[in-house]
Amino acid sequence: MIDEITENKIRAPRCGVQDIFPNEYRIESSWPMHNLTWKISKYSQTSKLSPNQQRLAINQAVNRWAEVSSLSIQETKYNPTLDVRFEKRFHANHKPFDGKGGLAGHASFPPGHYVHFDDDENWIIGTIGGLDLETIAAHEFGHALGLEHSDEPKSLMAPFYQTFPADFKLHPDDVAGIQRLYGKNYINFCNQTYKSIDAVMRINESDFVFVDNGDVIDGRNGKKMAVQSLFPGGPDWVEAAVYSKDFHRAYLFKYDRSWAYTIGYDGQFSLVNNSPKLIFNKDVYSPECAVRYNAKYEHILLLKNGKFFTFVPYLEIVLPFTHSNEFFPNIPSKIDAAISR
Known part of the structure; x- marks a missing residue:
């Protein structure tokens, strides 16, 4: 039946x-x-x-x-x-x-x-x-x-x-x-928590870390935490950040300093020796965002007030970037965050 x-x-x-x-x-x-x-x-x-x-x-x-x-x-x-x-x-x-x-x-x-x-x-x-x-x-x-x-x-x-x-x-x-x-919709997930994103770091093809001032969302597990919980010894809040997949390093920026981190096989970030370092160029203090663009020499672009600057971590120098129109045509005057592949 x-x-x-x-x-x-x-x-x-x-x-x-x-x-x-x-x-x-x-x-x-x-x-x-x-x-x-x-x-x-x-x-x-x-x-x-x-x-x-x-x-x-x-x-x-x-x-x-x-x-x-x-x-x-x-x-x-x-x-x-x-x-x-x-x-x-x-x-x-x-x-x-x-x-x-x-x-x-x-x-x-x-x-x-x-x-x-x-x-x-x-x-x-x-x-x-x-x-x-x-x-x-x-x-x-x-x-x-x-x-x-x-x-x-x-x-x-x-x-x-x-x-x-x-x-x-x-x-x-x-x-x-x-x-x-x-994979997850990290942008949608992040927007449910933050009104704007101050920094986005692509750790690999599907995992991201989102930063909003003093908090981060680790896209690898979806957890929200203070910046210093994910980046020990780091700043209490972040204005710009970028991850270099070629050098396996994350860079955080706040006002006139930069912090460099390595990432271990366990996925944990460790502060590099001699970090943080001073940025000797007042024109780029408190950068709006950071983008990695030269993998061979590890050059990072910092954007401030509509102008790009080249940051070279191992030389601790910042130089004006003269090719911004070529690389970023019609760029908006205000950017909350950027991702480099």
């Missing part, structure tokens, strides 16, 4: 991607780039939703993934990374839909390019009288970004579509999966 709960689950609208039941989230593949685009190339012909309403629902769906990851997913008028179509029954490149009820959508894993919805369904915005396009699109885009089905029953990526409130948040299982593929 099949109980009522099981029978209702079997009859529930569901995704057409094959079920795989691992421990919670599972990843299939990923895009090599973090800047993706989408386009509805075939709108629903049966829904009461206007084309603009359909576009809005899709945009809100993809933003749920972009908000918690390093992805940028934008609508385009041209050749998209992900092609969205409303189809019926037999259609190219995939298992046919089955009419109203049953399969409601499917999508290809990367590097596939399609996200399809069954146009025999009653697509709506909301939870009464049909299928909520935003929720189901968010699920299908999860596949298109590389996530398989999860056995966490409360996650968006569970195989059976669920009813969520309009202001729902991704389940931690969904967030963990997408961040495993593409």
Whole structure:
């Protein structure tokens, strides 16, 4: 005998991607780039939703993934990374839909390019009288970004579509999966804490340290702490900072001094001998930001009042930088932070 709960689950609208039941989230593949685009190339012909309403629902769906990851997913008028179509029954490149009820959508894993919805369904915005396009699109885009089905029953990526409130948040299982593929949205995470960022240090391709005066957020673990907790012996607050991946050193700047740090295999920062050092040029006291630009000789650009200066740590000298227009055309007069790769 099949109980009522099981029978209702079997009859529930569901995704057409094959079920795989691992421990919670599972990843299939990923895009090599973090800047993706989408386009509805075939709108629903049966829904009461206007084309603009359909576009809005899709945009809100993809933003749920972009908000918690390093992805940028934008609508385009041209050749998209992900092609969205409303189809019926037999259609190219995939298992046919089955009419109203049953399969409601499917999508290809990367590097596939399609996200399809069954146009025999009653697509709506909301939870009464049909299928909520935003929720189901968010699920299908999860596949298109590389996530398989999860056995966490409360996650968006569970195989059976669920009813969520309009202001729902991704389940931690969904967030963990997408961040495993593409990393965290550190800028969004940081902006939730700070109104402006005074310094950004890229430690590696996916990890950052954000500085706001006397506090830092260590993007490697998400912890917020005082500057001196992460950089022992350092200043009580920071005006500019930069990390050199070639020399494995971090430089902090406050007023007329600079602090240099090495980073160990354990990820801990250690103050370099003879730090801090004086900056012998009053024109660049309290720099606005710092950018590493010459890996071979370890030259660092310091910006102050719209002018760049070259800081050479091992020589302890600061020189005017005469090529700023070449390197930074149309640079704004005020910069909160900068990142060097």
